[in-house]
Amino acid sequence: MPLQLEVSGVTVAFGGHRALEDVALSAEAGKITGLIGPNGAGKSTLFDVVTGLRKPVSGTVVMDGHDVTKEGPSKRARRGLARTFQRLELFGRLSVRDNLLVAAELGPHRRNAAQVVDEIIDRLDLGDIADESSDELPTGIGRLVEVARALAVKPSLLLLDEPAAGQDPEETERFALLLRSIADRGAAILLVEHDMELVMEVCDQVFVLDLGKIIASGPPDVIRKDEKVLAAYLGTEA
């Protein structure tokens, strides 16, 4: 399978502090790639670099074989990149359907935006709440709608920043199935998530960031037993 995303040698500095140092990571089409690490490890900063919101000091970002390092967020979005944010960022006063429509009308399928939106509402079983104002939704459902909105641009690379935060176990279980179905349709998913059970269940590959550096990568079974990873989470030396 082709690589949808290839990050290499990425360094980001905030003043004197290096939030990322020489980071390399890749995400394959049709696969779910996890990005985990303790708070402050640099996960959201790496998302900002991939989406073009933050310029790295050095390093490259390649999407589907194209070097996009010098491109801005909207150009990358047109190449098929979509993301959700750690903080919920729905348009609160718009209905669920209109949140999706706004996104679809910006995407490559703008000509049949309404049809794209209907399909997603159907697929994610959001019919009952489609006309509700999104600021009235419980957090767990809001998370799902955020993913639905990201899907409205039919992304080939989907970045999710803690999408399961605030979901109950049943919602998370449904969410795992949804992620798998998105990947099965060919998109690459890069998933930042604190719910370790979810990460280990759905991810094909996992990268571990600690203090701005990748300290391990591999399939969940390997990561689960990696001593550097265990130490990073316990906050002790390996």
Ligand code: ADP
């Ligand atoms: P994570 O998402 O893994 O919790 P972040 O990417 O949010 O980590 O943060 C990585 C590091 O960079 C932290 O030390 C954080 O304090 C710092 N940082 C993040 N954003 C900024 C910013 N805009 N200005 C200064 N420091 C920042």
Ligand code: MG
């Ligand atoms: Mg974060």
